[in-house]
Amino acid sequence: RKEVEQDPGPFNVPEGATVAFNCTYSNSASQSFFWYRQDCRKEPKLLMSVYSSGNEDGRFTAQLNRASQYISLLIRDSKLSDSATYLCVVKPPGSARQLTFGSGTQLTVLP
Amino acid sequence: SQTIHQWPATLVQPVGSPLSLECTVEGTSNPNLYWYRQAAGRGLQLLFYSVGIGQISSEVPQNLSASRPQDRQFILSSKKLLLSDSGFYLCAWSGYPPGESSYNEQFFGPGTRLTVL
Numbered sequence: 277r278k279e280v281e282q283d284p285g286p287f288n289v290p291e292g293a294t295v296a297f298n299c300t301y302s303n304s305a306s307q308s309f310f311w312y313r314q315d316c317r318k319e320p321k322l323l324m325s326v327y328s329s330g331n332e333d334g335r336f337t338a339q340l341n342r343a344s345q346y347i348s349l350l351i352r353d354s355k356l357s358d359s360a361t362y363l364c365v366v367k368p369p370g371s372a373r374q375l376t377f378g379s380g381t382q383l384t385v386l387p
Numbered sequence: 388s389q390t391i392h393q394w395p396a397t398l399v400q401p402v403g404s405p406l407s408l409e410c411t412v413e414g415t416s417n418p419n420l421y422w423y424r425q426a427a428g429r430g431l432q433l434l435f436y437s438v439g440i441g442q443i444s445s446e447v448p449q450n451l452s453a454s455r456p457q458d459r460q461f462i463l464s465s466k467k468l469l470l471s472d473s474g475f476y477l478c479a480w481s482g483y484p485p486g487e488s489s490y491n492e493q494f495f496g497p498g499t500r501l502t503v504l
Contacts, residue, residue: 375493
């Protein structure tokens with residue numbers, strides 16, 4: 277089983293739609309969780325950290341379910357500019373320096 | 388604020404030639420530094436990380452090496468490139484956020500796209 281698993285997609289949604297991505301992680305003792313965004317042929321950029329209580333940043337909402345070991349990202353009112361690959365990232369236990377990246381979920385928002 | 392630079396942006400090299408990619412970070416001190424590779428359509432693969440000058444940890448055995456000659460400089464090298472070395476090479480840094488006791492988020496440079504022919 278992969279340490280971090282994501283549905284690769286692609287997700288093709290119309291502008292204005294709500295879309296949700298899920299990600300599962302294998303190590304229940306993992307400590308920190310993030311969502312990164314990667315545009316085509318560009319570097320990954322931190323989108324948001326995921327806190328235990330859930331957190332929201334504008335149209336983006338992240339949730340963490342430790343019992344089921346999954347993380348979700350909800351995007352409301354999708355914009356064309358949201359088209360990108362979304363990477364689920366986990367900080368495993370005992371690894372103060374490293375992160376484990378999922379392979380990413382591709383999103384295309386259609387006009 | 389912190390910035391991270393990588394160069395060159397694009398590189399085309401013949402098989403068997405040497406490689407040197409450079410990464411520098413500004414606006415922070417004693418960062419953790421990382422080299423990743425992303426093959427076309429694939430996820431990020433951690434190659435090396437460094438917690439200080441001269442301290443390099445290798446994650447994947449291969450014909451690549453890394454060095455950290457200065458606190459904010461990280462270099463990725465190869466003596467002889469293979470076709471399989473083609474990919475998108477990303478340098479990243481992380482540091483202690485204020486009030487935190489461990490490194491968390493990593494921040495990436497713009498990357499070098501390497502094609503080995």
